[in-house]
Amino acid sequence: MLVEMPDRLLIVDDDESLQELCAAAFKLDGYHVEVASSGEGGLKKLDAAPFDLVVTDLFMPGKLDGAGLVRAVKARFPSTEVIVMTAVPTLKTAISTLKDGASDYVIKPFETDHLRVIARRALEQRRLRRELDTERAMRQELATAYKELQKVEELKESFLARISHELRTPLSELLTAVELMEQAAGSTTDPQKLSRYIGLSKQGATRMERTLSDLLAFVELQRRPLVEKGKEVSIAGVCRDVVERLKPLTEPRGIHVELKFPDGLPNVVGDPELLQRAFEHLIHNAAVFNKDKGRITLNARAEAGSIYLDVSDTGEGIPQEEFERIFDSFYQIASYLTRKVGGLGLGLAITRRIVEAHGGHIDVTSKVGEGTTFRVRLPFKADAKPAASAV
Numbered sequence: 001m002l003v004e005m006p007d008r009l010l011i012v013d014d015d016e017s018l019q020e021l022c023a024a025a026f027k028l029d030g031y032h033v034e035v036a037s038s039g040e041g042g043l044k045k046l047d048a049a050p051f052d053l054v055v056t057d058l059f060m061p062g063k064l065d066g067a068g069l070v071r072a073v074k075a076r077f078p079s080t081e082v083i084v085m086t087a088v089p090t091l092k093t094a095i096s097t098l099k100d101g102a103s104d105y106v107i108k109p110f111e112t113d114h115l116r117v118i119a120r121r122a123l124e125q126r127r128l129r130r131e132l133d134t135e136r137a138m139r140q141e142l143a144t145a146y147k148e149l150q151k152v153e154e155l156k157e158s159f160l161a162r163i164s165h166e167l168r169t170p171l172s173e174l175l176t177a178v179e180l181m182e183q184a185a186g187s188t189t190d191p192q193k194l195s196r197y198i199g200l201s202k203q204g205a206t207r208m209e210r211t212l213s214d215l216l217a218f219v220e221l222q223r224r225p226l227v228e229k230g231k232e233v234s235i236a237g238v239c240r241d242v243v244e245r246l247k248p249l250t251e252p253r254g255i256h257v258e259l260k261f262p263d264g265l266p267n268v269v270g271d272p273e274l275l276q277r278a279f280e281h282l283i284h285n286a287a288v289f290n291k292d293k294g295r296i297t298l299n300a301r302a303e304a305g306s307i308y309l310d311v312s313d314t315g316e317g318i319p320q321e322e323f324e325r326i327f328d329s330f331y332q333i334a335s336y337l338t339r340k341v342g343g344l345g346l347g348l349a350i351t352r353r354i355v356e357a358h359g360g361h362i363d364v365t366s367k368v369g370e371g372t373t374f375r376v377r378l379p380f381k382a383d384a385k386p387a388a389s390a391v
């Protein structure tokens, strides 16, 4: 069972016999009572431990009189109740303390029974107020939780909408191309047309494959934070492969890709498939967010046990306030409904996870309208072989 603690009362009065009288009366009601002889002494006690009710004289010698004490208590311990004791000539001052937050006053001389009633009433009010506050806080919490839930629901809906959009678009591309091939099959076939249809269907299928593979990789990486780091990987080799694979994206738009890899760049020890996936996302972004006839530069160097790879483009750039968020999963600066290029907003989240699983780091610098550079740092093994002899 919960043992209820007695209410804590502090009596502040420079008159010791009044202190004693009040203390004795309050003890009859089972309160824990302490006394102080000045405003400063009272504050010291309040600083040391919390009180539920302070009963203070108004006129006391010292720097802090009763009115000052009321203000100090209400400013620092707003939930503590204060009752002021006053003589008739200072009644006006006593009443003005009500404005400062005192809950009641008694006029000296008084019957201690009367003081007990007033104290009980103040404490009861305090209890009610606290219950109300708790209820209000609980309501607030409930409202916040409900809002969060709504947000999750919205996120889920937009996520599903985005995924179906990302799968439907290439699927209809593929289906249209197959239909056209079907029609062509019945007539005299123009080989040029046929190869265009095949190209179209391949493009649709590849895009679908890319979306599904990103989703799978994302789930996989959530589950398996530690990658297999067994193999030596040549970053230059991986990047060359990726650039080759992305030619269907870069060449038709006249995007020039330049690779600047110094000779003898050490190998990184890691998971070649994952590293390839990470660089593919960076180079893919550098291509799709680039302008026509733009430029992509891959620049690598080794320094202090790490390889630094900069992937720079001459694209639309990223505003500084987006630098952190673009690495969040499913985050895209432009809504998927308005943007020109597809994607789920998973690329950079996947890339960051892969790079960090290899003990590395990724960050971004960019200027809107000029271009973007993603810098990847990956530690390499000190005795790793030069790139020419591996992968």
Ligand SMILES: Nc1ncnc2c1ncn2[C@@H]1O[C@H](COP(=O)(O)OP(=O)(O)O)[C@@H](O)[C@H]1O
Binding pocket: 281, 285, 286, 289, 313, 315, 316, 317, 318, 326, 331, 332, 333, 334, 342, 343, 344, 345, 346, 347, 348, 349, 372
């Ligand atoms: N090189 C870049 N230039 C401009 N914006 C970029 C670049 N790379 C990423 N972004 C921005 O960051 C967002 C997140 O990128 P990413 O995680 O790869 O998702 P997705 O490419 O599927 O949108 C993109 O939607 C885009 O707004």
Ligand SMILES: [Mg+2]
Binding pocket: 281, 284, 285, 343, 347, 348
């Ligand atoms: Mg991307």
